[in-house]
Amino acid sequence: MIGIFGGTFDPIHTGHLILCRDVIELLGLKKIILVPAHVSPFKVGVETSTAEDRLKMVEIAIARDPLLNVSDYEIKRGGVSYTIDTINYLKNIYGEVCLLIGADQAKDFKKWHRWEEILKTTPVYVLKRKGFNFEHLEGMHSLDTRLIDISSTEIRNRVKEGRSIKYLVPERVEAYILDRGLYL
Incomplete structure (x- = not known):
């Protein structure tokens, strides 16, 4: 089975990468596909780095890990990104998939586009996140x-404050952020 882990990834950080490796081991996944959103339906109007910069940071972060891949499907498609469309697209490529979401996303899951279809067709796994509990996880x-x-x-x-981000993001992602002047 292949895991799908979507997000804004603005930027991707070492926490994302550690969690991916933990989930691969816990579930015995073949790999995880990270999917940067073009525009999250919950972040319409919120300023983010360009989709291209966010995609590039994910590519840089996982370049040396054969168990992590990136999909540019949502970015190439453009517009608002709906998880059900991405799941169906990746199922056509990989077959059996599961969806990985954070506890912060799980609390609003019933607001997602076609959430019932997601639960009927795809195993959904919720990852811990500080400040969020695991109540109300029907079907997950x-x-x-x-x-x-x-x-x-x-x-x-x-x-933005001129403070170090060393060890919070992979070294090459840190260099990319600083070289491109992101988040200033």
């Missing part, structure tokens, strides 16, 4: 992953 499976207290918001704020 909680995973006992470690809590990693790193957030993309924290990283963007640290860059």
Whole structure:
């Protein structure tokens, strides 16, 4: 089975990568496909880095890990990204897939486009996140992953404040952020 892990990834950070490796081991996945959203339906109007920059940071972060891949499907498609469309697209390529989401996303899952179809057709696994509990997970499976207290918001704020992001993101992602002047 292949895991699908979508997100804004603005930027991707070491917490994302550690969780991916944990989930591969816990579920025995063949690999995880990271899917940067073009525009999240829950972040319409929220300013983010360009889709191209976010995709590039994911590519850089996972370049040396054969168990992590990236899909540019949502970015190439453009517009608002709906998870059900991505699941169906990736199922056509890989066959059996599961969806990986954070506890923060699980609390709003019933607001997702065609959420009932997702639950009927795809196993959904919820990853721990600090400050969120595992109540109300009807039809979803909680995973006992470690809590990693790193957030993309924290990283963007640290860059804006001129503070170090060393070890919060992979070294090559840090260089990309600084070279491109992202988050200033």
